Structures are given as structure tokens and as C-alpha cells.
Amino acid sequence: MYKLLTIAIISACIPRISSAQNHDLRLELHGAEQRMLEKNIPLLLQKYQVDAAKAEVITAKLYDNPTISYENVIYNSTNHRWFDLSYGGQNALEIQQVINLAGQRNKAIQLAKQGVKLDEYQFYDLLRSLKYELQDDFYNIYYLQQSLQLFQEQVNSLQTFLQALQKEQKNGNVSAKEVMRMQALYYDLLSERNDIQQELQVQRGNVNLLLRIPADSDFIAEAPRKNIMNIQPSGYSYIQLLDTANNNRADLNLAKANEKYQELNVRLQQSLAVPQLTVGFSYDKQGNFMRNYTGLSLGMPIPIFNRNQGNIKLAKTALKSSELATQSVTDQLQQDVMNSYRQAIRAKQLLDEVDVHFPDQFNQLVRNVQEQFRLRNISILEFVDMYDAYRSSILKLHQLQYQFAQSLAKINYTTGTDIISLD
Incomplete structure (x- = not known):
């Protein structure tokens, strides 16, 4: 029995190399963002809206x-x-x-030019949202890949170990109860691995749509060039983040541009009374x-x-409404920045309490547990409990790392700029 189990432990620790499909697309975050700018259909459609708005300026400049x-x-x-x-x-x-009298033509031109700014800010706001979605999905996929790799290693290791136990059972050295319990653990691993694969497929499907990757290809998130786990959110102040958001948030700029648009429209409608x-x-x-x-x-x-009394009144009403909308966006911006800032600090504090080097020790811990079981120093129940504890700890670490990366992406989203580099 000892010889077979020793061989099983050694063979389980030999790395297994699986060749990736040729049509998999491997990208770092920067490359994924660049592809999104070039391929994403909603972004391309919004660019056409900007071009259409510029055509309205040409029309406004024409004389009758x-x-x-x-x-x-x-x-x-x-x-x-x-x-x-x-x-x-x-x-x-x-x-x-x-x-046209009363400067009607010039006022129409100014209004059309302001309309171009509206469409441009709508483009940047859409880009801000899609960029956050991509960053969130990217790191979710990356850590799901890490978890899937962990489960695959465990499945391979436990499968080899289980086969050795089954041989020993035939020799009467291991009870059927122990083999059945080990089989139950093995099937649990297969089920959990399948759950991760399903979640990973959903996330990859989202990224495929963002980047227009063919449906028969899988997106592989490459390891980031920098270790973002070392970033300290507390190194930024709320005032600093708020000032950045006030200067860069596309939705706030859009609201202000719309307020200016409505103001110009009031002037135009008043001039049309002449x-x-x-x-x-x-x-x-x-x-x-x-x-x-x-x-x-x-x-x-x-x-x-x-x-033109009706249109003048309508334009003034729209102006008042746009002023309230700008204030609403400003209030929401302040709350968004504070929430993302606090979430990032809490996520970092929680992550700092965890030994991030624990995954490097996992394979050695598994070997030790298997060796202790082989020597009968621990029971099958203790073996399963320790195995589950190790696996659960690493999965939670991956989840904490993803949540921290997500909180950093949220800061970029709420400030409207990549104030924190994530690639």
C-alpha cells in the first residue's frame, strides 16, 4: 500500500500540460481595451452619431x-x-x-455646435461604462482562471490518489468506506469545477461581445504587467478623487453641456419671435x-x-429641468466617489489580513496531507476536512483579490479617468 500511495502522490505532483485551442485569444488588459475601442459596435455607432451632429452644423451654416x-x-x-x-x-x-434677423442664423449655428458636444460626451460616457465593464470582467475571468487551474490540479491529484486507494482496497489494505468517502470528495471537486467553468463561460461570453471575439473562441486573460495588489487606495484622498471626477466625469460634462444647449435654445427661440x-x-x-x-x-x-410663445416657454422649461438634472448628477457623483473610495479601502484592509503567498504553499500542503493519511496519522474525515479547508482558503483569497481589483476599477469609473493604472 505504501509503495502505491507514494507513487500516486509523486505522479499527482507532476505538472500536466494541456495545449490551448489555437483560436483562443490571449490579451492583457491594455490590449483588450485597445481592441474594444476598435471593434465595439455601440462605440462605433456613437461615433457615427457625432459625425451626424457635425453634419447638423454644416446645415445650420447654410443660407436660405x-x-x-x-x-x-x-x-x-x-x-x-x-x-x-x-x-x-x-x-x-x-x-x-x-x-434672418435678430442673429437667428448665428444662434442656430451655436446650438448645432453645442449638439456636437452633447454627442461627444455621450460617446465618452459610454466608453467610461464599457471600460469599467471590461476591467471588471477581465479580473473576474483572470481569478476564475486561477481557481479553475487549482481545481484541475486537485482533480488530477485526487484522481491518481483515488486510483491507488482502489487498488489497495482490492488487496484488503483500505476499507470500502474510506474509498467511498474519497470518491465523494472527488465528485464534489468535479461538480465545483463545473460550476467555475460555467461561470467562466458566462464572463467570457460578455467579453466576447465587448471585443467582438468569435463565439467559437475563448478569451484568456493574461497576467497583468503590474501587481495591483500592492496599490494602496488610502494613498489617495477623497478630495483628490472628487476633484478628478468633477473635471473628468463624462456624465457630469454631458449634463453641463445639455444645460448650455438648453440655454442656447432659449436664445434661439426668442430670436425666432422676430x-x-x-x-x-x-x-x-x-x-x-x-x-x-x-x-x-x-x-x-x-x-x-x-x-413663438409656445416654443419659448418650452425651451425655458427644458432649461430649468436641465439645471436640476446637473445638480442631480453632481450629487450622485459625490456619493459614487465616496462609496468607491470606502469600498476600495475596506477591500484592501481585508486583503492585507490574508497571506497572499498561501497558494504557493498549497501543493506542498496537499502532499503533506496525503502523506499523513498514508502513514495513518490522520483519519479519512480529517483528510477530507483539511483538503476542503485548504481549497476553500485559496478560493476565498481569489475572491478577495478579484473584489479588490473590482473596487479599483470602480474608482476609475467614478472618477471618469484611469487615475489608478490596472494594466
Whole structure:
């Protein structure tokens, strides 16, 4: 029995190399973010919205086209000519141009330019949200990969150990009860490994959509270039983070830009209360009081009933609403920054209480437990309990590390910039 179990322990510790699928995509966080900028469809669609808004500026800069009308006699009964263009015929020409008053054109241009800023800030706010989602998913996948690797090593180790026990059972050296208990532990490991694989698949599916990775490919999160576990959130102050957020949060800039947009719209609607002026030139060959008549015409609607009152009131209401919306975003921003700051500090404090080098000792601990069981220094129940305790400790460590990485990503999200480098 001792020989078989010793061989089982040694063989379980030999690393097993599995070749990754050729179509797996391995990326560090920086590479994933760069791919998202190039491939993500919602971001590309929002870029088109910015281009469309810029086209509105071109439209606003255009002047109204002049209107020209020409009239000619169809049948001249005096000389019996059709469409008579001779000296005795009759024709008339009129040209009109609409002129906007009260700075209407310039105000429309300013409003259109502000509309471009709105779409640009919407793009940056979308980018902020997608970037946080990617950073969160990236580190979730990374630590799930670590947990899956741990379970795979345990499954391989326990499978070899179980096979050796089954051989010893046939020789009468191990009881059936011990083998059954070891099988139960093995099946538990398989079940937990499957749960991690399922969760990992869901997270990879999310990243595949963000980065437009083919569905038959798996995203592999490469180890970060820097150890973010050494970052100290307490090295930043709340005031520092708040100032950064006030200067960089796209949703706050969007709210302020919308407030400015509504203010410009009020000015435009007020200017539209002034009627447009129509200037015209007319020529009449012989249909007026004199032959070859030329005249200048001026026309303007009389603003008695419609002075654009409804649109002016609507614009003022929208302005007041936008002011409240800006204040609401400001209040939310302050709360977001404080929450993310406190969460990061708590996550770091909890992580500092854990021995982060514990995973490096895991394989040696497993070998020691197996050796103690082989020597009958511990029972099968003690073996299972110790095995579960070791595995559970590492899984919790991975979870704590992910939660800390998530809290750092949340600080970047709430401040609107990569104030903390995560790659």
C-alpha cells in the first residue's frame, strides 16, 4: 500500500500540460481595451452619431436659397402668337431672398455646435461604462482562471490518489468506506469545477461581445504587467478623487453641456419671435403701369398672434429641468466617489489580513496531507476536512483579490479617468 500511495502522490505532483485551442485569444488588459475601442459596435455607432451632429452644423451654416419665378404669356391674342417673346409679348421675372434677423442664423449655428458636444460626451460616457465593464470582467475571468487551474490540479491529484486507494482496497489494505468517502470528495471537486467553468463561460461570453471575439473562441486573460495588489487606495484622498471626477466625469460634462444647449435654445427661440425679412426684385415687361417696370419689394409677417410663445416657454422649461438634472448628477457623483473610495479601502484592509503567498504553499500542503493519511496519522474525515479547508482558503483569497481589483476599477469609473493604472 505504501509503495502505491507514494507513487500516486509523486505522479499527482507532476505538472500536466494541456495545449490551448489555437483560436483562443490571449490579451492583457491594455490590449483588450485597445481592441474594444476598435471593434465595439455601440462605440462605433456613437461615433457615427457625432459625425451626424457635425453634419447638423454644416446645415445650420447654410443660407436660405433665393427664390426665382418667371412668367410668360401663353397666347398673345393681339398678334396671335403662342409664347410670344417678341417686343409685343408679355413676361415678368421675380427674385426673392429670405433674410434672418435678430442673429437667428448665428444662434442656430451655436446650438448645432453645442449638439456636437452633447454627442461627444455621450460617446465618452459610454466608453467610461464599457471600460469599467471590461476591467471588471477581465479580473473576474483572470481569478476564475486561477481557481479553475487549482481545481484541475486537485482533480488530477485526487484522481491518481483515488486510483491507488482502489487498488489497495482490492488487496484488503483500505476499507470500502474510506474509498467511498474519497470518491465523494472527488465528485464534489468535479461538480465545483463545473460550476467555475460555467461561470467562466458566462464572463467570457460578455467579453466576447465587448471585443467582438468569435463565439467559437475563448478569451484568456493574461497576467497583468503590474501587481495591483500592492496599490494602496488610502494613498489617495477623497478630495483628490472628487476633484478628478468633477473635471473628468463624462456624465457630469454631458449634463453641463445639455444645460448650455438648453440655454442656447432659449436664445434661439426668442430670436425666432422676430419675423424673417423677405427682400425681392421684380421686372414686368408691360403688365404694370409702365413698360419694363422694375421694382424692389420688402415683406415681413406681422407678429400679432404668433410670436413663438409656445416654443419659448418650452425651451425655458427644458432649461430649468436641465439645471436640476446637473445638480442631480453632481450629487450622485459625490456619493459614487465616496462609496468607491470606502469600498476600495475596506477591500484592501481585508486583503492585507490574508497571506497572499498561501497558494504557493498549497501543493506542498496537499502532499503533506496525503502523506499523513498514508502513514495513518490522520483519519479519512480529517483528510477530507483539511483538503476542503485548504481549497476553500485559496478560493476565498481569489475572491478577495478579484473584489479588490473590482473596487479599483470602480474608482476609475467614478472618477471618469484611469487615475489608478490596472494594466
